[in-house]
Amino acid sequence: MPEDDAAVEAVFALVDEVVRAHGAFLAVGDRLGAEDDLTAARTLVLGALVEEPGSAAEVARRRGLRRQSVRETLGRLEQAGLVERAGRVDGRAERYRPTAAGRAAFVSVRARLGGWAAEVADGSTSADLERAAAVLRRLGDAAAP
Numbered sequence: 001m002p003e004d005d006a007a008v009e010a011v012f013a014l015v016d017e018v019v020r021a022h023g024a025f026l027a028v029g030d031r032l033g034a035e036d037d038l039t040a041a042r043t044l045v046l047g048a049l050v051e052e053p054g055s056a057a058e059v060a061r062r063r064g065l066r067r068q069s070v071r072e073t074l075g076r077l078e079q080a081g082l083v084e085r086a087g088r089v090d091g092r093a094e095r096y097r098p099t100a101a102g103r104a105a106f107v108s109v110r111a112r113l114g115g116w117a118a119e120v121a122d123g124s125t126s127a128d129l130e131r132a133a134a135v136l137r138r139l140g141d142a143a144a145p
Contacts, residue, residue: 036105053097
């Protein structure tokens with residue numbers, strides 16, 4: 001098989017693995033977040049706001065999610081008292097930030113995820129994982145519209 005064809009097949013295989021792993025990662029996030037009544041999706045959105053408050057559109061861009069999904073998740077997080085409105089961005093889009101309870105829940109889930117990540121990373125070096133992340137980032141950027 002010519003190198004170009006091999007690279008194409010390798011991309012297909014990688015995408016299949018990413019999709020499979022995505023499902024597994026979501027299941028882990030749901031399981032580890034359950035103690036704090038957080039799903040993987042809620043933890044992802046809450047984590048984005050812990051990093052930097054923002055609108056649904058900003059969080060969606062940073063996390064590669066659909067704006068509508070983020071909007072719905074923010075509504076659930078707000079009802080649970082984990083995020084609050086923090087004014088408008090440019091007088092238009094509502095901006096959100098975590099509450100103290102939201103930060104505490106995120107720290108709690110993040111600690112459990114850290115233990116899981118240490119187990120999963122066993123046998124891999126940080127350089128291996130950084131290279132894998134860089135390849136995925138490059139392919140994701142190339143695939144973005």
